[in-house]
Amino acid sequence: MFFLVPTALAFYFSMTRWTLFDATFIGFDNFIAFVSDPMLMGGLRNTIIYAVLTSGLKTVTAILLATLITMRLRLKGLFRGIIFFPVLVSTIAIGITFSSLMQPTEGLINVTLGFLGLPQPDWLGNPRLSLYSVAFVDVWKGVGIATVIIMAGIVAIPQTYFDVTKLEGGAWVRFRHVILPLVRNATYTVILLSFIGGLRSFDLIWAMTRGGPGFASDVLTSLIYKQYQAGFYGLSTAGNVVLFILVTAIVYPLMRYFNRREIEI
Amino acid sequence: MKVWKEKKKFLSSITLDVVALIVSVIIFIVPFVFILLMASKTRQEAALFEFTWPSEFQLFENILKVLGYHNNRMLLALLNSTIITISSVTLIVLFSSLVSFVMQRRADRMASVVSSIMLAGLIIPPAIVPTIFLLKSLHIYKSLFGMIMVDVAYTMPFAILIFRAFMGTIPRELDEAAIIDGIPPLRIFSSIILPLLRPAIVTIVVTSSVTIFNDFVGPLYFLPGSKNVTAPLTLFSFTSQFSSQWNLLFADVLIITIIPLIIFIFFQKQLISGMTSGAIKG
Numbered sequence: 001m002f003f004l005v006p007t008a009l010a011f012y013f014s015m016t017r018w019t020l021f022d023a024t025f026i027g028f029d030n031f032i033a034f035v036s037d038p039m040l041m042g043g044l045r046n047t048i049i050y051a052v053l054t055s056g057l058k059t060v061t062a063i064l065l066a067t068l069i070t071m072r073l074r075l076k077g078l079f080r081g082i083i084f085f086p087v088l089v090s091t092i093a094i095g096i097t098f099s100s101l102m103q104p105t106e107g108l109i110n111v112t113l114g115f116l117g118l119p120q121p122d123w124l125g126n127p128r129l130s131l132y133s134v135a136f137v138d139v140w141k142g143v144g145i146a147t148v149i150i151m152a153g154i155v156a157i158p159q160t161y162f163d164v165t166k167l168e169g170g171a172w173v174r175f176r177h178v179i180l181p182l183v184r185n186a187t188y189t190v191i192l193l194s195f196i197g198g199l200r201s202f203d204l205i206w207a208m209t210r211g212g213p214g215f216a217s218d219v220l221t222s223l224i225y226k227q228y229q230a231g232f233y234g235l236s237t238a239g240n241v242v243l244f245i246l247v248t249a250i251v252y253p254l255m256r257y258f259n260r261r262e263i264e265i
Numbered sequence: 266m267k268v269w270k271e272k273k274k275f276l277s278s279i280t281l282d283v284v285a286l287i288v289s290v291i292i293f294i295v296p297f298v299f300i301l302l303m304a305s306k307t308r309q310e311a312a313l314f315e316f317t318w319p320s321e322f323q324l325f326e327n328i329l330k331v332l333g334y335h336n337n338r339m340l341l342a343l344l345n346s347t348i349i350t351i352s353s354v355t356l357i358v359l360f361s362s363l364v365s366f367v368m369q370r371r372a373d374r375m376a377s378v379v380s381s382i383m384l385a386g387l388i389i390p391p392a393i394v395p396t397i398f399l400l401k402s403l404h405i406y407k408s409l410f411g412m413i414m415v416d417v418a419y420t421m422p423f424a425i426l427i428f429r430a431f432m433g434t435i436p437r438e439l440d441e442a443a444i445i446d447g448i449p450p451l452r453i454f455s456s457i458i459l460p461l462l463r464p465a466i467v468t469i470v471v472t473s474s475v476t477i478f479n480d481f482v483g484p485l486y487f488l489p490g491s492k493n494v495t496a497p498l499t500l501f502s503f504t505s506q507f508s509s510q511w512n513l514l515f516a517d518v519l520i521i522t523i524i525p526l527i528i529f530i531f532f533q534k535q536l537i538s539g540m541t542s543g544a545i546k547g
Contacts, residue, residue, distance in 0.1 A: 072278070073285055075282055079286075081533060084537060085525075088525035088526075088528070089479070089522050090481070090497045090521050091481060091497075093497075096515075096518055097515075100314055106313060148537050199390070203482060207500075221390075225486075236393070240390065244390055248389070
């Protein structure tokens with residue numbers, strides 16, 4: 001036991017230390033190149049937009065869905081299964097499917113919109129829309145896990161709280177004053193997880209737009225890959241370090257704050 | 266009067282279910298039906314992207330075509346993915362159950378250092394080029410072995426998190442009794458602790474095999490070369506080669522989607538409880 005464990009640990013260390021210590025070897029030239037390049041700064045901005053948007057939408061949708069499913073619906077297991085399944089499917093497969101569904105002229109989404117007499121935007125080809133279209137698909141794929149986490153939180157609320165609201169106040173009071181405050185821990189988890197996921201996400205964006213059109217939907221991770229492909233390893237790693245700093249600078253305080261506000265039921 | 270009122274109540278509660286079912290089918294099931302339809306169409310028909318029943322049902326021909334394409338490249342990819350998934354999941358379960366056993370049972374400095382490293386491993390995005398550099402200097406870059414090692418390192422923090430939470434529910438008296446009986450530590454672990462960990466092991470096996478099987482970024486960076494292709498990567502390289510053959514591309518999508526579907530049908534409960542328990546404690 002005391003032989004195997006240190007071996008396993010040392011092995012794990014050897015993989016992670018690189019991520020941590022590499023920052024010191026880079027020198028500042030790469031960072032200066034990074035900051036002065038408008039394309040890279042655009043990627044930084046897109047990363048933050050993407051992460052905030054996806055995690056916000058996922059959290060709100062998940063709370064509503066979870067409340068609806070646990071409180072009102074009979075086929076709980078079925079709905080949970082339907083919503084959860086996309087989580088397990090390969091992101092690339094989903095990206096390809098939605099790229100065809102979002103086809104500007106023949107795609108199912110625009111055909112339906114046209115049928116209803118609504119405008120048919122070019123979801124992925126319009127540089128002002130593409131990032132948001134990808135974010136929408138990300139929410140579609142990831143809302144299942146968020147919903148399941150919130151559902152677990154709702155189920156853990158003791159029944160007595162609900163009994164009180166049966167006497168006074170209706171569904172809204174139950175939602176606003178029982179569910180919302182008491183699933184706070186689960187909500188924090190969802191926000192954190194989806195935020196980290198949003199900052200790090202790469203495959204969906206790469207499968208759907210490859211950062212395009214132009215650089216309109218490039219995020220840090222896709223830029224890291226582009227730099228790597230082009231052979232600019234230093235710049236690629238600088239992008240990695242920026243991402244690392246970004247994640248730590250946002251997530252760590254957020255985690256501290258959430259931990260302090262956590263409640264015991 | 267009362268009966269009528271109750272009937273109405275029942276009806277309205279059913280209505281909500283039906284409406285919700287229709288909406289969720291449109292939003293969540295239609296894309297999968299679309300995959301199936303596209304995969305069964307002929308080449309010309311698939312290029313229209315229409316959501317219609319195929320005039321000629323060609324699903325099996327298309328799937329066989331994809332599997333045989335380019336010297337059975339797809340079969341090779343599935344084989345590679347299976348090798349990577351099975352071996353890394355085995356190592357993950359072995360290593361992380363041992364590590365978390367020790368971490369949970371002793372509360373000294375070392376354990377707290379290790380646990381903060383694990384937390385960091387959950388949050389920090391992996392640095393890619395340095396890892397490639399490391400793999401190269403160990404001469405395991407572009408090999409399945411190297412990919413397995415990277416997968417093990419990336420997935421272990423999550424596995425340890427779940428194991429530790431679960432290990433807390435196994436009473437300490439159990440191993441103390443075994444120590445008094447003079448059983449060697451490794452045997453305490455293998456014949457007392459490991460069997461009790463079964464539910465956690467199932468959870469980790471199922472969740473991590475789905476993630477590793479679907480992993481795209483890892484093989485993209487650490488496993489280039491046509492010999493080492495993995496399942497999600499075939500989709501990616503087929504997008505360019507099959508650009509005019511959408512039916513084949515979607516047959517490929519279908520093959521890759523069916524595998525998690527099967528896992529999901531068999532292990533739905535473990536999957537969901539595993540993913541949430543890890544998440545909530547995190």
